[in-house]
Amino acid sequence: MPSVAKLLLLVIALGGGFFASDILHWFSTKNAKISLDEYCLITTKSCTQDHKTVQADKDTSQPLVPTVVEVDWPESSSEQLLISLQGYEMEMGKVVFKLDKNANGKFSGQVILPVCTTEAMTWYGTITDGAETLKTSIRMER
Structure with a gap:
C-alpha cells in the first residue's frame, strides 16, 4: 500500500x-423522539401541572397570528416568565417569548409562531420563571 x-x-x-x-x-x-404526553397542551381548556395552569385564547395557533397565553403560577415571585419552544415534527430553531405579570398576579403575553412548510405542526418546550419549569406544547395549523 x-x-x-x-x-x-x-x-x-x-x-x-x-x-x-x-x-x-x-x-x-x-x-x-420525545413523548408529548408529559407536556401541557396550550388550548382554551386550561391545563394544570404542579399547581401551575396554562391556557390560550384559541385551541390552535396560526403562523404569524398572535395567540394570547395566560399562566397562573401562584408561587412565583418573578415579574416575568419565558416560553421557549421548538418544532416537534421538523427542526425550525428555538423561539422564546416573554410573559409579563399583570395586575391580578397572572402572567400573560403573545406567542407568534413562524411560518413552516407543513399544514400543521406541534411546538414543544418549557415555561420557566428562572427557578422552576413547566413542560408545554402548542399546536399550530394553517
Whole structure:
C-alpha cells in the first residue's frame, strides 16, 4: 500500500475517533423522539401541572397570528416568565417569548409562531420563571 494511502487512512481514523462522541450524540438525538404526553397542551381548556395552569385564547395557533397565553403560577415571585419552544415534527430553531405579570398576579403575553412548510405542526418546550419549569406544547395549523 502506498505511503499516501496509509497517511490518509491514519488521518481518517484519527478524525473519526476525535469526533466519534459528537457523531454518536447527533445520531442519538436525531432518532430519539420525545413523548408529548408529559407536556401541557396550550388550548382554551386550561391545563394544570404542579399547581401551575396554562391556557390560550384559541385551541390552535396560526403562523404569524398572535395567540394570547395566560399562566397562573401562584408561587412565583418573578415579574416575568419565558416560553421557549421548538418544532416537534421538523427542526425550525428555538423561539422564546416573554410573559409579563399583570395586575391580578397572572402572567400573560403573545406567542407568534413562524411560518413552516407543513399544514400543521406541534411546538414543544418549557415555561420557566428562572427557578422552576413547566413542560408545554402548542399546536399550530394553517
